[in-house]
Amino acid sequence: MGFHTFPMERADALEDPSRYRFCSREELLELLAPTAEDVVADLGSGTGFYTDDVAPFAGTVYAVDVQSAMHDRYREKGAPETVEFVTSEVSALPFADDELDGAYSTMTHHEYANPLDADSAGDESPGDAVAELARVIRPGGRLVAVDWSADGTGEDGPDLGERYSLEEAVAQLEAGGFTIESARDRPETFALVAVR
Numbered sequence: 001m002g003f004h005t006f007p008m009e010r011a012d013a014l015e016d017p018s019r020y021r022f023c024s025r026e027e028l029l030e031l032l033a034p035t036a037e038d039v040v041a042d043l044g045s046g047t048g049f050y051t052d053d054v055a056p057f058a059g060t061v062y063a064v065d066v067q068s069a070m071h072d073r074y075r076e077k078g079a080p081e082t083v084e085f086v087t088s089e090v091s092a093l094p095f096a097d098d099e100l101d102g103a104y105s106t107m108t109h110h111e112y113a114n115p116l117d118a119d120s121a122g123d124e125s126p127g128d129a130v131a132e133l134a135r136v137i138r139p140g141g142r143l144v145a146v147d148w149s150a151d152g153t154g155e156d157g158p159d160l161g162e163r164y165s166l167e168e169a170v171a172q173l174e175a176g177g178f179t180i181e182s183a184r185d186r187p188e189t190f191a192l193v194a195v196r
C-alpha cells in the first residue's frame, strides 16, 4: 500500500528458515520457472533470503529494495554473482521497457501495490507499481506474488488490515493488463502467477 520500511533490528527474522512454512524455495521456482538466461527481479528483496534461492536458476536477478540498509545487510551476508542491487521503489524502476523476463515478490505485494481506485469514468486504475511492472516485464513474462492473505488468521505476518485478499490482488493485476495464470489461496498466504 505504497511502501513500508522494514525495521532493520528485525532483519535477522527474514533469514529464519522456518519461513519456508509459508513459501518454499521449490514452490517459488515452480511458480516463476526461470531459465538459466532469464533476467528477473526480486521486488522488495530484503536480506536476499529468496533472492539466494532463485539466483542459481537465472541469468541475472535484480535485488530491488527501497531500503539501501537492506542491500547493505545482504552484501554483508554475501550475494551470488548473478545478483545485481537496485535501490528503488517498485513504482519507479530503472529498467527499460520489456527488460525483464519475469519478476517475483515474497510477502511484499501488500507493501508496493495500491488499493484499486475507480477514476471519474468508473475505470479502475492499477496503481503506479503494477503499471510499472507491466512496463518493464516483457510480453509473455511472469509476475509471481506470494503474500500474506487478508483471509488468513493473522497467526504470523502483518495485521490482517494491512493485507490484500487473493481476489483483490487478482483485480489489481488484471487492471494492470496482466492475465492470471494461477491463483491459489492457502491458510495464511496466497500464491499468484500473472502473465504480462
Ligand SMILES: C[S@@+](CC[C@H](N)C(=O)[O-])C[C@H]1O[C@@H](n2cnc3c(N)ncnc32)[C@H](O)[C@@H]1O
Binding pocket: 002, 003, 004, 005, 006, 014, 043, 044, 045, 046, 047, 048, 049, 050, 064, 065, 066, 067, 070, 088, 089, 090, 091, 105, 106, 107, 108, 111, 112
Ligand atoms: C517484509 S520484507 C520481505 C523481504 C523479502 N521479500 C523476503 O521475503 O525475505 C519487505 C521488503 O520490501 C521492501 N519494500 C517495501 N515496499 C517497497 C517498495 N514499494 N519498493 C521497493 N521495496 C519495497 C522493504 O524495504 C523490505 O525490505
